[in-house]
Amino acid sequence: MIKKIYLIGNPNVGKSVIFSRLTGVQVISSNYPGTTVEVAKGYLRLDNEKVEVVDLPGTYSLDPTSKAEEVSVSLLKEFPKEEIAVINIVDSTNLERNLLLTLQLIGEGFPVVVCMNMCDDAGHRGVHINIAKLEELLEAPVISTCALTGVGIKLLTERIKEAASVPGDKLTHQERWLEIGKIIEEVQHLEHRHHTFREIMEDASVRPVTGLIMAGAIIYAAFKIVRFIGEGIINHITDPVFINIYQPILGKLSTYWQEKGFWFHLLIGDLINGKIDFKQSLGVLTTAPYIEFGMVLPYVVSFYFILSLLEDIGYLPRLAVLLDNLLHRLGLHGYAVIPVLLGFGCNVPGILSTRVLESKRERFIASTIISIGVPCVPLQAMIFGLLGKFGGFYVGGVYLVLFSLVIILGIILNRSLPGYSPEFLLEIPPYRFPPLLMFWKKLYFRVRGFLVEATPVVLLGVCFINILLYFKLFDFVTAIFAPIIHDLFGLPKEAVVALAIGFFRKDVAVGMLMPLGLSVNQLFIGATLLAISFPCVASFVVLAKELGLKGVIKSTLIMIGISIIVGALLHFTILR
Amino acid sequence: MKRISLVQIKSNEKVKILEILGGSNLESKLLSMGVYKGKPVVKLSHIGLKGPVVIKAGRSILALGHSVAEKVIVERE
Numbered sequence: 318m319i320k321k322i323y324l325i326g327n328p329n330v331g332k333s334v335i336f337s338r339l340t341g342v343q344v345i346s347s348n349y350p351g352t353t354v355e356v357a358k359g360y361l362r363l364d365n366e367k368v369e370v371v372d373l374p375g376t377y378s379l380d381p382t383s384k385a386e387e388v389s390v391s392l393l394k395e396f397p398k399e400e401i402a403v404i405n406i407v408d409s410t411n412l413e414r415n416l417l418l419t420l421q422l423i424g425e426g427f428p429v430v431v432c433m434n435m436c437d438d439a440g441h442r443g444v445h446i447n448i449a450k451l452e453e454l455l456e457a458p459v460i461s462t463c464a465l466t467g468v469g470i471k472l473l474t475e476r477i478k479e480a481a482s483v484p485g486d487k488l489t490h491q492e493r494w495l496e497i498g499k500i501i502e503e504v505q506h507l508e509h510r511h512h513t514f515r516e517i518m519e520d521a522s523v524r525p526v527t528g529l530i531m532a533g534a535i536i537y538a539a540f541k542i543v544r545f546i547g548e549g550i551i552n553h554i555t556d557p558v559f560i561n562i563y564q565p566i567l568g569k570l571s572t573y574w575q576e577k578g579f580w581f582h583l584l585i586g587d588l589i590n591g592k593i594d595f596k597q598s599l600g601v602l603t604t605a606p607y608i609e610f611g612m613v614l615p616y617v618v619s620f621y622f623i624l625s626l627l628e629d630i631g632y633l634p635r636l637a638v639l640l641d642n643l644l645h646r647l648g649l650h651g652y653a654v655i656p657v658l659l660g661f662g663c664n665v666p667g668i669l670s671t672r673v674l675e676s677k678r679e680r681f682i683a684s685t686i687i688s689i690g691v692p693c694v695p696l697q698a699m700i701f702g703l704l705g706k707f708g709g710f711y712v713g714g715v716y717l718v719l720f721s722l723v724i725i726l727g728i729i730l731n732r733s734l735p736g737y738s739p740e741f742l743l744e745i746p747p748y749r750f751p752p753l754l755m756f757w758k759k760l761y762f763r764v765r766g767f768l769v770e771a772t773p774v775v776l777l778g779v780c781f782i783n784i785l786l787y788f789k790l791f792d793f794v795t796a797i798f799a800p801i802i803h804d805l806f807g808l809p810k811e812a813v814v815a816l817a818i819g820f821f822r823k824d825v826a827v828g829m830l831m832p833l834g835l836s837v838n839q840l841f842i843g844a845t846l847l848a849i850s851f852p853c854v855a856s857f858v859v860l861a862k863e864l865g866l867k868g869v870i871k872s873t874l875i876m877i878g879i880s881i882i883v884g885a886l887l888h889f890t891i892l893r
Numbered sequence: 894m895k896r897i898s899l900v901q902i903k904s905n906e907k908v909k910i911l912e913i914l915g916g917s918n919l920e921s922k923l924l925s926m927g928v929y930k931g932k933p934v935v936k937l938s939h940i941g942l943k944g945p946v947v948i949k950a951g952r953s954i955l956a957l958g959h960s961v962a963e964k965v966i967v968e969r970e
Contacts, residue, residue: 377922377925377926378921378924378925380921380925382918382921382922382925410952411951411952411953413927413951413952414926414927414951414952414953417925417927418925444952490921490924490925490929491924491929491930494924494927494929494932519954520937520938523937523938523940523947523954523956524904524937524938525938525939525940525941525944528938528940634956637956638940638944638945638947638956639940641940641944641945641956641958642940642941642943642944642945645943645958650958651945651956651958740919740957740958740960740961741945741956741957741958741961742922742923742926742955742956742957742958742961743955743956744926744953744954744955744956745947745954745955745956747954
């Protein structure tokens, strides 16, 4: 009787795609090792029984070498072997490397079904595998699948029951590789192929000169496309909807509103020159939805469009190789680009994915750097909205300050923290092109995730702020911090509220700066401070979970210290 | 015979793994990724002076940090 099904396999073989296919639970999958850092669970119907399916982070062997691998191996041993089935997912294009884990699983007596995934890609690359022969040699069911298109999934579910424990053996790794060599000899046939265009591009991207040229071009293009799509959505979709449809409705509503009291203030906010101004009115029905849907959402869509594309194609590990040198000086290694890039979307998944880094020291440095120097999409979208009209100089300035901070802070942390950074060892996946449907699904999943998490916080946040402002409850806090804000940072005392709101949501906080009538230099300082000062509450919770209490206190002190230094420095250099 | 590491050979050279220095942890990690004694590999590239070395082992492409690559001793065919 199978009570639990585990999915296990090398990193980047498509476990998460198989998991989604089996359970219908959507999880993020990409083309790089280590996408799954958390264990995902779902259910599969098997002979009218609901069986739990667990998607484990990828591992190369049953002797774990990283935190994510440790999790996989310990979970696998939680239940007696008779009550579980293990689906070992194998990359058909690279059978040899994958077989070590397969043989270990069988050797340890786990009931295994081998799932030869990416069978179509193997065919394209001239790799032919004799499935029947492999099944005979392994003494376990072997099923050929292509998870992206769904081929073989039905057969896989039918044959899970056949998984059975066979008498184990205890070979050393070296002996196993000999055995694998023999199996490969018998079951795999490689067609001789000339280098394809794809392979030439794969090689070029990891060579020093061509690699750097490609990286420069890709990053530049990515940035341009994000701006193009983001602005396109704003100019052609969201702004017309807000201005031509939504504003007249609200305008009618507010003229019928005789007494402009508490509720008017809460829902509509202040009228600017007798009219509703989506950027400045600060009401639950005006500024709140405009910030969320009219300014941030378009960029969330465009950013994740590009990020998902780069992820799925398999470009990010190549960027990691090229940046390894630079990141080493910050106490990290090349693979830290993945958490950093995810952090540009939202700091929460960024900090979570620092788990792909091996040591606690690296995870501390990476998480701290992300919290301070990596602005999330909502924040960036608002910075563009706030400073964009004054020219690229100011927007670029914010990024320049943040980038310099990351470098300086990284160097200091690397020199001052005890220990050393472990070495870089990474498998580079081949380029792959995901089917469009899968790509849109992932984009939809991420955008929906943003809406579900951000909308209530933004609406409630603006509501809460308005109540506090209406009853003048902020005055107390403002009075305490006004001297710091004013004398040290050169900002008016009302900016205290905006900086405090930054703890809840960065986009709303930048929005709060808009009605204050600040000079462009003051806006620049305010926006920079919001970016570095403190992560929002959601990132903070994750930070505490990942770093522990001591780590998070240390990280927070660094953030506060840096905000004060940078704020004061900017104030005295550009305002005076 | 002179002991050479992955760092010292040129790009596109075909070599065989002779030994992996630097403790059993690194050895078993590389072993689990398919880089073990006697395995033929090709060096694809070397990024910068102290940067990572990219190799092809079987059908996998692996990037090894500079100090890892220094510990992988190889012999020319």
